[in-house]
Amino acid sequence: MSEDISGIMQDAESKMAKTIDVTKEEFTTIRTGRANAAMFQNITVEYYGAPTPLNQLASLQFPEARTVIVTPYDKSATTAVETALRESDLGVNPTNNGDNLRLVLPALTEERRRDYVKQAKNKAEDGRIAVRGTRGNAKKAIEKLVKDKEIGEDEGTRAEKDLEALTKKYIEQIDQALAAKETELATV
Structure with a gap:
């Protein structure tokens, strides 16, 4: 893998990791049964x-x-x-x-819990959108390298596959954090 591609991949991974951190932090602002x-x-x-x-x-x-x-x-x-x-x-x-x-803090009613789950899902979707946006920017950068003939098409295709795997990994992490928050909200 060329230095250009590894730089693009490292940049994309660091941005995706930051997105995960922000999404998890957003989840902490959603109230559960305990005050924090x-x-x-x-x-x-x-x-x-x-x-x-x-x-x-x-x-x-x-x-x-x-x-x-x-x-x-x-x-x-x-x-x-x-x-x-x-x-x-x-x-x-x-x-x-x-x-x-x-x-x-009032006890959470079933309706309020559903509202909080909905909020969590919206925050998770915002995180997924951010990860996909990062993927799109990295993909454009890889395509530009291929177009400018700085790398071969095979190398560009391989890099895009790696980028897809990276995106899938981070979206799964968001989904896991969402599932944990939903469980936390469901616990009375």
């Missing part, structure tokens, strides 16, 4: 006119499986944090204790 810090990762709070991530404004504690205590570092931001939590897709209504906010 990743659920709050995408929540931003309007703080002095700028959208600020919640984890930069407050500490999170998890005393029980479905209870979260949010303690803002700046007490003047408590109202803004409370509003951001109420408007988030977590479906919670924070209780303001003066110093902190107490969240009790």
Whole structure:
């Protein structure tokens, strides 16, 4: 395999691996029966006119499986944090204790579990689309090498087969992560 093809393949593989990491991280933001810090990762709070991530404004504690205590570092931001939590897709209504906010995550209903599974499937499909996009870009690069006669057609065909195998491997990893998340969501 020529250096050009190995470079294209390495680049494609690293991009596909990053896609897997991003997809798995997206899965962690989907709520399951237990509270975890990743659920709050995408929540931003309007703080002095700028959208600020919640984890930069407050500490999170998890005393029980479905209870979260949010303690803002700046007490003047408590109202803004409370509003951001109420408007988030977590479906919670924070209780303001003066110093902190107490969240009790509602038990997941069957309908809510189905919604979360649907969300997970959408995130998995986004990951698959990204992997296929990477494959398409790599395939174009290989075809360009063949067209410019930098490599032979046989070598180009072999590289495309290797690229297909690589794509299949990463799509299977996304499918496995999705199956694990679906199982996690189905567990009461």
